[in-house]
Amino acid sequence: MKMSQTISFHYDVPGDDFTRAGEASSSIKKALKQVGLAPDIIRNVAIAMYEGEINMVIHAGGGQIDVDIAPDAVRMVLKDQGPGIQDISLAMQAGWSTAPDDVRSLGFGAGMGLPNMKKYTDEMKIESTVGVGTTVSMTVFTHPQEEAVS
């Protein structure tokens, strides 16, 4: 299915309710299915956004997510006003985590979130200031095969 215009979504992610984490990602996954994108593209977006949403709740006390579903790509911007990331290159290393033990007991905090978000997206940029917050921008292109052929 070809889209001719961009559809935008905004979510406020509450930081005090772990049980609700993932609602925004779930909503985007539904929207992408309605748009009719390929299942692997939908899964890549859903996993990357869900990891980001979980990170927001675990580390930053919630935040805001904006998603644009454009004709060529899905662009996600996840912004929080949390403690910030001291060393981004360290945070990108698989297995490195600052998550406390109670988060691990919930099944998260293995230090795979950021590397996984990079793995499932085509572009990812992290901007973070300690004490101010973090913004993660991610893009998944929706027609990579067509681009490769042309």
Added chain:
Amino acid sequence: MTIQDIKNILHAEILWADEEMLSHEVHTACGSDMMSDVLAFVKDQAVLLTGLVNPQVIRTAEMMDIVCIVFVRGKMPDPSMIGLAEERGIALLSCGQRMFTACGLLYENGLRGGCE
């Protein structure tokens, strides 16, 4: 193997699944209590075996297109989790076996891994 076969092999209780889902064919599975690892290492798996019980198990399955969750060690999700799974069309089973035994029984009967 179908979801009905999984129920029979593990002597599991079906917590939610519609009739159509019971005949759904599945070929691969993974077992983990860490959803971080499921999200990072699992690819094209249809069944998740886990001893973790919280709503994020259902969410993780939803994001990964997993169609069936088996709770091991007799773990039981609460009604809100069952409702979430029903909304997403994800079958929920619970069995008394421990993780190793449950995975072994399914493997013995033809279900495979396939993690990256």
